[in-house]
Amino acid sequence: MEYHDLQALIWVQLARSHSEEVIGMTDELRALVEQLKAVSHPLRLRVLALLEPGELCVCQVAEVLQVPQSSVSEALRELRRAGFLVERKDGRWVFMSVVPKKKASPLLKGLLTEAGALPAVQQDRARALEVKALSIPTVCSKVQKLSAADQKPTHV
Amino acid sequence: MEYHDLQALIWVQLARSHSEEVIGMTDELRALVEQLKAVSHPLRLRVLALLEPGELCVCQVAEVLQVPQSSVSEALRELRRAGFLVERKDGRWVFMSVVPKKKASPLLKGLLTEAGALPAVQQDRARALEVKALSIPTVCSKVQKLSAADQKPTHV
DNA sequence: TTTATAATTCGATATTTTCCGATATATCTT
DNA sequence: AAGATATATCGGAAAATATCGAATTATAAA
Numbered sequence: 001m002e003y004h005d006l007q008a009l010i011w012v013q014l015a016r017s018h019s020e021e022v023i024g025m026t027d028e029l030r031a032l033v034e035q036l037k038a039v040s041h042p043l044r045l046r047v048l049a050l051l052e053p054g055e056l057c058v059c060q061v062a063e064v065l066q067v068p069q070s071s072v073s074e075a076l077r078e079l080r081r082a083g084f085l086v087e088r089k090d091g092r093w094v095f096m097s098v099v100p101k102k103k104a105s106p107l108l109k110g111l112l113t114e115a116g117a118l119p120a121v122q123q124d125r126a127r128a129l130e131v132k133a134l135s136i137p138t139v140c141s142k143v144q145k146l147s148a149a150d151q152k153p154t155h156v
Numbered sequence: 157m158e159y160h161d162l163q164a165l166i167w168v169q170l171a172r173s174h175s176e177e178v179i180g181m182t183d184e185l186r187a188l189v190e191q192l193k194a195v196s197h198p199l200r201l202r203v204l205a206l207l208e209p210g211e212l213c214v215c216q217v218a219e220v221l222q223v224p225q226s227s228v229s230e231a232l233r234e235l236r237r238a239g240f241l242v243e244r245k246d247g248r249w250v251f252m253s254v255v256p257k258k259k260a261s262p263l264l265k266g267l268l269t270e271a272g273a274l275p276a277v278q279q280d281r282a283r284a285l286e287v288k289a290l291s292i293p294t295v296c297s298k299v300q301k302l303s304a305a306d307q308k309p310t311h312v
Numbered sequence: 313t314t315t316a317t318a319a320t321t322c323g324a325t326a327t328t329t330t331c332c333g334a335t336a337t338a339t340c341t342t
Numbered sequence: 343a344a345g346a347t348a349t350a351t352c353g354g355a356a357a358a359t360a361t362c363g364a365a366t367t368a369t370a371a372a
Contacts, residue, residue: 017328018360025198025276028274028276030198033198033201037196037329040196041329045192057349069349070333070334070349071330071331071332072349073351074332074350077350092340107269109266110266110267111192111263111266118184118188140349141347213319214318214319214320215319224363225318225319225320226364228319229320230320230362233320248319248369250319296319297317300318303362
């Protein structure tokens with residue numbers, strides 16, 4: 001057994017939660033549940049639906065959804081873990097998009113059909129078009145300032 | 157406004173969790189997330205998949221999945237809340253089945269396609285056939301004894 | 313009515329998840 | 343090199359969820 005196989009095995013073992021142990025659960029069932037958990041969260045679901053039409057970088061997503069950048073980053077990580085997204089790095093920017101192969105899966109197809117019909121998702125996508133019209137540095141700096149504005153004001 | 161409308165409104169208001177408030181979330185998005193949460197749980201997912209071929213009563217499900225009856229009851233309640241299942245009462249037995257209309261929804265169709273391919277789910281369904289060959293009282297009493305057997309033994 | 317049976321709800325603990333500011337890392341620019 | 347910029351990870355308190363025995367409710371049988 002190779003070293004990285006061993007590492008993967010250890011990871012999988014550690015990743016088994018208590019609640020999963022109680023039910024006799026196979027790896028395949030576990031994997032499906034993990035995918036469902038990844039999308040059963042308002043922000044993560046919106047992010048996934050937002051990326052269906054095409055890739056966006058982290059700060060673009062943060063700006064569109066008006067959410068702290070660290071929250072977006074964490075949402076993307078979970079969706080990547082579940083196998084829905086891939087990242088493409090370009091300099092300091094990280095673009096995320098839906099894994100093409102996954103788009104064919106019954107679950108994701110059904111989910112995106114249902115999500116795409118939601119007014120909230122359609123609004124998000126409309127807003128994404130506006131944000132994409134701006135330059136990325138502009139959007140990124142806006143997002144940075146947004147979190148900086150939350151600092152408690154220091155007096156003179 | 158009718159009384160029951162007011163009650164429903166109050167319920168919806170109370171049902172809004174903290175995490176849902178943080179993201180600006182519409183009712184429709186909330187509803188979809190609730191559906192996904194309902195199925196992103198190993199037992200609940202197995203129960204839903206188990207019921208696809210046809211209705212079963214609570215004790216039959218408990219026997220097939222070898223799980224405490226109260227856990228099954230709670231799983232069924234969540235799946236009903238999410239709109240996936242309906243109940244049919246016959247005496248003291250409660251039979252649950254998938255809402256026919258829901259079977260046409262993209263999400264549930266995709267989910268059941270994916271779940272139905274899992275070996276664990278196929279095994280559950282095979283076991284359901286065996287259990288259905290027995291009379292319901294037989295199965296129910298077996299389930300009762302199963303939980304009774306977990307009592308700490310009293311000595312002489 | 314009393315007893316038995318099937319299912320639900322409760323109670324209480326343990327575990328998991330969420331959230332975001334603060335901090336760290338990685339990459340570009342000067 | 344130092345500074346700026348974009349993203350990732352951490353910390354840890356608050357909220358939500360899971361679990362299952364015990365108590366409760368609802369229906370049926372004796």
